[in-house]
Amino acid sequence: MLTRIDHVGIACHDLEATAEFYRRVYGLEVAHEEVNEEQGVREAMLRVGGTADGHWACVQLLQPLTDDSPVAKFLQRNGEGVHHVAFGTADVAATAETxxxxxxxxxxxxxxxxxxxxxxxxxxxxxxxxxxxELVEAADDSAAKSEKTL
Amino acid sequence: MLTRIDHVGIACHDLEATAEFYRRVYGLEVAHEEVNEEQGVREAMLRVGGTADGHWACVQLLQPLTDDSPVAKFLQRNGEGVHHVAFGTADVAATAETxxxxxxxxxxxxxxxxxxxxxxxxxxxxxxxxxxxELVEAADDSAAKSEKTL
Structure with missing residues (x-):
């Protein structure tokens, strides 16, 4: 059902500064960065290590885009720190249903x-x-399922 | 330097009830349980998935032994939730020094x-x-190093 710790989501005020901390102190690099307007965040994925199911365990940094986004409210309440934990699953819809x-x-x-x-x-x-x-189905797992369906 | 997310430490009031939640909802089993008097906690490790460096990524549940232990104070301040994040490394002393x-x-x-x-x-x-x-060096990594030294 769950096959990995996919990532730990960390809320921060300054994505660049926090990414630079993880690079300078641990040598972790940003493997991916994007803006998710729906969730109101800018996010960066830093790969820590591979997982036995063929994916990666990452640190995910989250910076709010606006003052009223959920991550902004989290920061106002708690300050910087761990925001969520994400587990990987091969089928997020089925796992969510269960x-x-x-x-x-x-x-x-x-x-x-x-x-x-x-x-x-x-x-x-x-x-x-x-x-x-959070439950996560990786993009390549979704693609593999679509191919099977075709 | 860091090769895996080793575990996410979660503070809880009732270790049995929380372990039962992870078992019933996700099918995760307690792989190891112990009392750490020094840290003032009872703890349980639930394996989520293997890691590419040959170890496991776990959920670690922490229940305080006394009302004045650090985890008890965390619970008083924040309630139940994520307490810490642990990264695996092959040599904890060297990584801590760096x-x-x-x-x-x-x-x-x-x-x-x-x-x-x-x-x-x-x-x-x-x-x-x-x-x-937290930085973690697994017991078998320590054993492998001792053998090399002999």
Whole structure:
């Protein structure tokens, strides 16, 4: 069902400065960067290491685009730090359905657009022991499924 | 330097109830459990998936043993949720030294005992963008180094 820790999402005020911290201190490089208007964030993925399911475990840095985005509100309440934890799964829709049947509120009725073409959904932190939890299906897993369907 | 996300440490009031949540909802099992008196916690490791460096990425659950332990204080301040992020490294002492030279306060002058025979050190969250960061050298990596020294 879950096959990896896909990433840890970290809220920050300044994406460049925080990325530079991870580069300078640990040698981690930005592998991917994008703006997600829907979520109101600019984000960067820093690969920490490969995972046995053929993907990567990343640090994801999140900087809010506007003062009223969820990540901006998180920063106002908590300051910089861990915002969410994302687990990788081969089929995000099926996993979300199963998890929903087990009593966890799934925040996105349909999986939505995540980083680098992934499909994601968030789970309600109050149902997950205080942890804002994300489920991620990598873009190449989605592509492999589409090919099978053709 | 860092080769994996080793674990995400999650503070909880009730280890059994939280482990049962991860088992029932995601099918994750407790692979290891122990009491760490020095850190004032009872902890459980739940394996999420293998990592390309031959280890595991885990969810670590932490329940305080006493009301004045650091995890108890975290719970009083923040409630349940993500407490720290741990990165795996083949040589925790060398990595801690390098990171210290790069201006990050290393909280343990000598690596100390972590879960399942690992050697760990914590880094100051104020130097790490608000993230309490742990460095972990797995027990079998330490054993491999000792054999080389003999």
């Amino acid at each position: 998890v929903g049947q087990r009593g966890v509120r799934v925040l996105d009725p349909e999986p939505r657009h995540g980083t680098a073409g992934s499909r994601i959904t968030f789970l309600h932190p109050k149902d997950c022991g205080g942890v804002l939890t | 990171v210290g030279q790069r201006g990050v306060r290393v909280l343990d002058p000598e690596p100390r005992h972590g879960t399942a025979g690992s050697r760990i050190t914590f880094l100051h969250p104020k130097d790490c963008g608000g993230v309490l960061t």
